[in-house]
Amino acid sequence: MPRSLYFFPAGFVFIFFVAACRPTHVDHPPGYLVAAIESYPLQLDPRYSTDANGVRIGNLIYNSLLRADPQSRLQPELAESLRLLDERTYDIELRRDVTFHNGQPLTAADVKFTYESILDPNNRSPKRGNLRPLRAVEQIGPYQLRFHLFAAHSPFIEQLTIGIVPVASAVNPTAPGQVPPGSGPFMLEAAESGEKITLTRNPHYWEESPPLSGVVFRTVPDALVRVLEFKKGNIDLMQNDIEPDMVPWLEKNIGADVGAYPGTTFQYIGINLMHPILKQVKVRRALAYAIDRESLVRHILKGTGTVAAGVLSPLNWAYEDNVEHWPYDPERAKQLLDEAGFPDPDGDGPLPRFRLSFKTTNIDLRQRIAEAIKEQLERVGIELDIRSYEWAAFYSDIKKGSFHLYSLAWVGILDPDILFQLFHSSSVPPAGDNRGRYANPELDRLLEAGRATTNHEVRRQIYARAQRILAEDLPYVPLWWWKNVVVKKSTVQNFIPYPDGEMISLKKARLATTVP
Amino acid sequence: MKRYLLYRAALLLPTIFGVLTLVFLLIHLIPGDPVDIMLGETASAADRQELRQVLGLNQPLLVQYRSFIINLLRGDLGQSLYERRSVTSIVRARYPATLELALCAMIAALVISFPLAVCAAVRRGSWTDRTTLTVSLLGLSMPNFWLGPLAMIIFSIQLGWLPVSGRGGPDHLVLPALTLGLGMAAILIRILRTNLLRVMSEDYVQTARAKGLSERSVWLKHALRNALLSLVTIVSLQFGGLLAGSLITETIFSWPGLGRMTVQAIEMRDYPLVQGCVLVISLSYVFLNFVTDIIYKWVDPRISYGN
Numbered sequence: 001m002p003r004s005l006y007f008f009p010a011g012f013v014f015i016f017f018v019a020a021c022r023p024t025h026v027d028h029p030p031g032y033l034v035a036a037i038e039s040y041p042l043q044l045d046p047r048y049s050t051d052a053n054g055v056r057i058g059n060l061i062y063n064s065l066l067r068a069d070p071q072s073r074l075q076p077e078l079a080e081s082l083r084l085l086d087e088r089t090y091d092i093e094l095r096r097d098v099t100f101h102n103g104q105p106l107t108a109a110d111v112k113f114t115y116e117s118i119l120d121p122n123n124r125s126p127k128r129g130n131l132r133p134l135r136a137v138e139q140i141g142p143y144q145l146r147f148h149l150f151a152a153h154s155p156f157i158e159q160l161t162i163g164i165v166p167v168a169s170a171v172n173p174t175a176p177g178q179v180p181p182g183s184g185p186f187m188l189e190a191a192e193s194g195e196k197i198t199l200t201r202n203p204h205y206w207e208e209s210p211p212l213s214g215v216v217f218r219t220v221p222d223a224l225v226r227v228l229e230f231k232k233g234n235i236d237l238m239q240n241d242i243e244p245d246m247v248p249w250l251e252k253n254i255g256a257d258v259g260a261y262p263g264t265t266f267q268y269i270g271i272n273l274m275h276p277i278l279k280q281v282k283v284r285r286a287l288a289y290a291i292d293r294e295s296l297v298r299h300i301l302k303g304t305g306t307v308a309a310g311v312l313s314p315l316n317w318a319y320e321d322n323v324e325h326w327p328y329d330p331e332r333a334k335q336l337l338d339e340a341g342f343p344d345p346d347g348d349g350p351l352p353r354f355r356l357s358f359k360t361t362n363i364d365l366r367q368r369i370a371e372a373i374k375e376q377l378e379r380v381g382i383e384l385d386i387r388s389y390e391w392a393a394f395y396s397d398i399k400k401g402s403f404h405l406y407s408l409a410w411v412g413i414l415d416p417d418i419l420f421q422l423f424h425s426s427s428v429p430p431a432g433d434n435r436g437r438y439a440n441p442e443l444d445r446l447l448e449a450g451r452a453t454t455n456h457e458v459r460r461q462i463y464a465r466a467q468r469i470l471a472e473d474l475p476y477v478p479l480w481w482w483k484n485v486v487v488k489k490s491t492v493q494n495f496i497p498y499p500d501g502e503m504i505s506l507k508k509a510r511l512a513t514t515v516p
Numbered sequence: 517m518k519r520y521l522l523y524r525a526a527l528l529l530p531t532i533f534g535v536l537t538l539v540f541l542l543i544h545l546i547p548g549d550p551v552d553i554m555l556g557e558t559a560s561a562a563d564r565q566e567l568r569q570v571l572g573l574n575q576p577l578l579v580q581y582r583s584f585i586i587n588l589l590r591g592d593l594g595q596s597l598y599e600r601r602s603v604t605s606i607v608r609a610r611y612p613a614t615l616e617l618a619l620c621a622m623i624a625a626l627v628i629s630f631p632l633a634v635c636a637a638v639r640r641g642s643w644t645d646r647t648t649l650t651v652s653l654l655g656l657s658m659p660n661f662w663l664g665p666l667a668m669i670i671f672s673i674q675l676g677w678l679p680v681s682g683r684g685g686p687d688h689l690v691l692p693a694l695t696l697g698l699g700m701a702a703i704l705i706r707i708l709r710t711n712l713l714r715v716m717s718e719d720y721v722q723t724a725r726a727k728g729l730s731e732r733s734v735w736l737k738h739a740l741r742n743a744l745l746s747l748v749t750i751v752s753l754q755f756g757g758l759l760a761g762s763l764i765t766e767t768i769f770s771w772p773g774l775g776r777m778t779v780q781a782i783e784m785r786d787y788p789l790v791q792g793c794v795l796v797i798s799l800s801y802v803f804l805n806f807v808t809d810i811i812y813k814w815v816d817p818r819i820s821y822g823n
Contacts, residue, residue, distance in 0.1 A: 039780075040772075042598040050554075051598075121566050129559030172600045193609040194772030195683060220681060220770045228668055229680045392548025392785050399552060430561040 031213030033511055036226045038241040040194050040219045044179045046163025047118050050126045056503050057197055057217055062163025062182035065092060070498050072315050072414060074157060087152035087454050094143040098206045100166050101181040108139045113167040123171050130159050154454045155417035185210045185507035195219055211510035237488045240501055244302040250487055257490045260304050260483040261497040264313045267409045269477040273436045275404055277354055282340040284474040288326035289333035290380040296372055297480055305480035310467050313481045315499045318416035320464035323471035333380045344381040352383035359397060359406040362388045399429045401437060412500045416463040420447040423475055438475035528802045539794045540581055543787055550597050550785040594788030603792035611796060613683055614773035618758035620689050624697030625704060633708035640713060648705060655702030664695045664768040681770040692769040696762055700754050707750055711743035744815050752808040759800035
C-alpha cells in the first residue's frame with residue numbers, strides 16, 4: 001500500500017501538468033498591442049484620475065482642449081483656436097468634427113460640463129485644487145467657450161489638458177469598468193479588475209483611425225515577471241517600471257529594442273531648513289559636493305538617468321543651464337563642513353561630524369540609492385541613519401516637516417510655475433509643497449511675477465533667475481532626471497516616447513507582421 | 517450538533533465585530549491621510565478640509581465608527597475612495613480569483629502531503645522516510661518569491677509548457693497553485709508523519725495487530741484516522757490564511773486576488789476598501805471554523821457537540 005501511495009503525488013503533479021499543458025490561449029484578437037503595466041489603473045475617468053496609468057490610458061480614450069507634444073509643448077487638440085482676450089480671459093473655438101464614441105457630437109456644453117463637474121465639491125475630484133484660479137466657464141456658442149480666471153495666472157493653461165466627457169456623465173461608475181464615453185483614438189472594450197484593460201480602435205476617430213486594432217494593458221506587478229513575459233513573447237511593449245539592472249540583460253539576451261529617452265521626472269534630496277545644521281548653506285553645499293551623482297547614475301541606475309542641476313529639465317522651455325553645478329568633490333565638501341563649524345572630531349576615525357536621518361520609501365531601488373548616498377556621505381564624515389517607510393506614512397511625515405533629509409521625485413513637470421508650489425514661502429504644507437520651509441523674499445517676488453504675466457520671454461528671464469538662486473541656495477540637492485526606458489519588440493513601429501511617459505503615440509503605432 | 521453550531525454562530529458575531537473594530541481603529545490611527553493621497557500635491561488647505569467634510573473624515577472617530585457600523589448593518593460597505601465604486605462590487609470581482617487559487621493550492625498540498633507522510637511513517641528510518649523529510653525541509657526553506665520565478669523560468673520559459681503569469685484557463689493555475697501548495701505540503705507532511713508515529717505506539721494499535729488485522733487495516737482504519745485530527749486543525753488554519761489572499765504569490769503570478777488589493781488599499785489608506793476586505797476575510801475564517809467543526813465530528817465520532 002505505501003509503495004503505491006508514494007507514487008501518487010508524483011502522478012498527481014504529472015496529471016495536473018498534462019491536463020493544463022496546452023497552447024496558452026490568446027484572449028485578444030490579432031492586431032492588438034499588449035503593453036505591460038506595473039499597477040492596475042485606479043480610475044480612467046479624466047475628471048478624477050491622478051494615478052499615472054489611469055491618466056496615460058485615459059488619454060487614449062479622451063481628448064482634451066490642448067495636449068503636450070513630444071517636446072512638452074502644448075498644442076491644440078479639441079481647441080481649434082485659443083485666444084487671450086486679456087490676461088484673465090481665454091476664448092476657445094472648438095473643432096466641429098469631433099464625436100464621442102457613442103456618436104454624439106462634442107460641443108462647448110460638454111467642455112463646460114466637464115470643468116463644472118470637477119469644480120463641484122460634492123464630486124470629490126482630486127483635480128479641483130488645480131482649477132482654483134478658474135472663476136467660470138461660459139458657453140458663448142455651440143462650439144465657443146470663454147474661460148474666466150479670478151486673476152492673471154499663466155500656468156492655468158496646463159489645466160486645458162483635462163479629458164472631456166459628455167454632458168450628464170455619471171459621477172460614479174455603476175459597474176466595473178464603466179466610464180463615460182470619450183472622443184479619443186481608442187474606446188474602452190473591457191476592464192477586468194486587477195488584470196487588464198482592453199481598448200479597441202475608434203473607427204470614426206476625427207484625426208485618423210489608429211492602425212492598431214486595439215491595445216491591451218496587462219497588469220504584471222513584478223518587475224522580473226514582466227521581463228519573463230516579454231521574453232516569452234506575451235508582451236509587445238513596456239515603458240519604465242523596469243529594474244535598471246535588467247536593462248543591459250534585456251538588450252544582450254533577448255534582442256529587445258531597448259531605448260532610454262530623456263525624461264522630466266526629477267529625483268532630489270529634500271532638506272529640512274529648520275534643522276540647526278541643515279539651515280547653513282555651507283552644509284547643504286557640502287552635501288551636494290559629497291554625493292557622486294555620476295557614479296550613482298552609472299552603477300545603480302545603469303545609465304537610466306541624467307545628472308540634474310535643478311527641478312526643470314533641459315526639455316522644459318524655461319530651463320536655464322547657466323546655474324551653479326555641484327560636481328563630486330569630497331575634499332571641497334570637507335572644507336565647507338570645517339568652515340561651517342563642524343570639524344571631523346577624529347580625522348579619518350569612526351566618529352562623525354554629525355548625524356542626520358534620511359527618509360525614503362520601502363521600494364527596493366530607493367533603498368539601494370539611500371545606502372549608496374549614506375556610504376558617500378560617510379566619506380566626508382556625515383553619518384546617515386536610513387529610515388524607510390511605506391508610502392502613506394512616509395508622505396505624512398514629510399508633509400509635516402518631520403525629517404532631516406528625504407528623497408523623492410517630481411513627475412510630470414510642465415510649467416515652471418511648479419517652483420512656486422515647491423519654494424515660495426507661502427507654499428509650506430498644507431498650502432503647497434515647500435516641505436523644507438525654504439524662505440527667500442527675492443525668490444518669492446520672482447515666482448509671483450512669473451505666474452502673473454503671460455509674456456513668454458519675460459517669464460523665461462524670471463525663471464532663469466529663480467533657477468540660479470535655487471542652485472546656489474540648495475533647498476534641494478538635485479540628483480537626476482530619470483530617463484524613460486522603453487522596451488519593445490522590433491515589430492512595434494511608430495511608438496514615440498514622451499518625456500513624461502505618456503503613451504499617446506500609440507494612436508499612430510503599428511504592429512509589423514515581419515521584422516523590418 | 518445543530519445547537520452547537522448555532523451557539524458557535526452566536527459567539528462568532530462578536531469575534532467579527534471585534535476584528536472590524538480593531539481594524540477600523542488601526543487604519544484610522546496609523547500615520548497617513550487618504551485626503552493627502554487623493555488630492556495630491558496641488559490642493560489647498562481649504563480643498564483638503566472640504567474633502568474631509570464630504571467624506572466625513574472631519575468627524576470624531578467615534579462618530580465615524582458609529583456610521584460605519586450602522587451602514588454595515590444596512591449591508592452598505594461604502595465606496596472605495598479611489599475607484600469610486602461600491603466596495604461590495606470590487607470585493608466581489610476579486611474574491612473568486614482568491615478562492616480559486618486557495619482551493620487548488622490546498623488540494624495540491626493535500627494530495628502531495630498525504631501519501632508522502634504515510635509512506636514516510638510506515639517506512640520510518642528508511643531512505644523513503646529520509647528523502648521525504650529532506651524534500652519537505654526543502655519545501656519549507658524555499659520562499660515563494662524564489663520558487664515562483666524559478667518555476668516560471670523552467671516550465672514557462674525553458675520548456676514552454678505553461679503560461680508565465682496572469683489568470684485564465686486551468687493552465688494559468690498550475691504554477692501558482694503548486695508554488696503555494698508545496699510550502700504547505702511540506703508542513704503537512706511533517707505533522708502527519710509525526711502524528712502517525714505517535715499513534716502507532718498507542719496500545720489500541722498493538723491490540724489491533726494482536727487481533728490479527730492486516731497491516732493495511734491497522735494503518736488506515738486505526739492509525740490514520742486518529743492522526744488526522746490535528747491535521748484538520750492545521751489545514752483549516754492554513755486554508756484560512758489562503759482565503760485572506762497570498763500577497764507574494766498573487767504579485768509574482770499577476771493573480772488578481774484579494775491579498776494584493778488589501779495591501780494596496782492599506783497603503784493608499786482606502787478605509788472603506790480595507791474594512792470591506794477585512795470583513796470578507798473574517799467571514800471566510802468563520803465559515804472555515806464551521807466546516808472544521810463538522811469535519812472533527814466526522815473524523816472522531818467521540819466528539820460530541822450536544823451539550
